[in-house]
Amino acid sequence: MRRRARPSPSERGGPMLVMDGERYQLAAEAFRSLRTNLQYAALGRPLQVLTVTAAGPDEGKSAVTANLAVALAQGGSRVLAVGADLRRPSLHRAFGLDYHVGLTSVLMGRVALEEAVRRVEPWGLDVLPSGPLPPNPAEMLGSRQMEALLEAMRQRWETVLLDTPPVVALSDAALLAARSDGVLLVVSAHQTPRDVVVAARRQLEQVGARILGVVLNRVRPTESGRYHYYYYYYARDHQRRPGPDDTAAPTAPGLALAGLDGRPPQPAASRTGATGEGSR
């Protein structure tokens, strides 16, 4: 992991959370529609434990996890967001917490789950930060203690979101994906090469994970309108379209949930204003 390779948008000064306030209504709306999409996806089989991951680093996994958790909590669900990225944790930052007591402290039996979980107001959302970072993250996440802990979480929360490290080159996310009810793959628009996303998908499928779809992050709002949902489907030609927003690259992401199952994405969102460039 290249920790300092490239500052993420939130490190460049933007906030990670967009769900409160007036400023990022477009992004907040996108997260609410992501929530709706998940509810539709859950019709077949219940989705209680969700793994949020990405192919590579710096795609905005933690920001998506945090905002989705808030959106779910706002929808009245009892939600726990877990910092299961034991390599480079950042979920805690979205909520202004520190990570020194958390998941690993619980796994090592130092504190009880109830003590380590932090309640974040005003959303009534529960957050379990990563805890101190261990030398053997994959081992810890694959341990029997982790399995038992996930079971305990299922008893107490309606939805558990796991923020994990990137799936390519690290086994952590795949380990958790195999034990959760579904996986959201975050893809940063204009950034992640296509073959990397395909590799991520293959890796998740190998462990039998149920990929719910792709969350396309950092979509640039174009000058042509306010509401644009791009659907990502093996898009080859996400060329940059220079626009007025280019310098202030949106830390508030445009989001879309799209299928990765070989079929064109299901138009589940209310507004499907995909442009010719995005949907093929």
Place this chain on the structure above:
Amino acid sequence: MSASTGQGMVDIHHHLLPGLDDGPRDWGQSLAMARAAVRSGIRTVVATPHVHPGRPGQPGRAAIVEMVDELRSRLASEGCELEVLPGAEVYPVPDLARWLAQGGPGWELGQGARTRYVLLDLPLDRLPPHFDRLLFEVALGGLIPVIAHPERNRQLAERPQALVPLAERGAVVQVTAQSLTGGFGRQAQQAAMWLVRHGVARVVATDAHDVVHRSPRALQEAWRHLAHHLGVEAADRLCVHWPRQVARGEPLSDPVPADGQPARRLEAPGVRDLVRGLRAWWERRASSF
């Protein structure tokens, strides 16, 4: 010297208390070190006597705090404006986490208000066994480990990159001022510079033991060396801001690689690369006969 010469420097590794270790032997020597520190621009010193958990006769927190109090009143009567905080340099014994958890000794650095740091003495030859696991256990106990002078450890001086994952997991890396200026040899100097250049080391401290060979003045010399090579801002971060955060028990602000380059991408060119290059050249040459 310009006005910005590292004023208000904070030294988090300093054997200032007399009679506890291989530092000053009496109050006279102690006070001489304090005066030298103030003269060279140090405002705050964390007094860090050697502590070896499990050995008999080790000073506990109470004893250290008591001596710090006495030193403070002696300094005040002299009109010497040096702030002194209690601390310790703890030897990383295998069951260190258990010792620290017992709480009694309380060997953390400085004021330990919100974030508590503990300074770990690194042996000069080898790394302690399972060092990464030991750091994790210390962190599980709610303390942030500060690794003292890794550039003087033979293993790490050869491969300072090995510290990157430890720093990424939250350990703070402290290099010694004299290493930066070459006082501990070329290899230690190169390793120390590599660590500060890449934002791995966050704190420079004196590890002062006396006023002659390992003096408090080293910090100012290190500041000048850093300012010359990396700029005044980087020097201030390493000698003033970050050490102050450690001493005050505040979380460290984000790392800034001094040259703006990511730590992992650069590998220090070492002898090994040279040998590899030479071998490749020799093989090409041999095959062309």
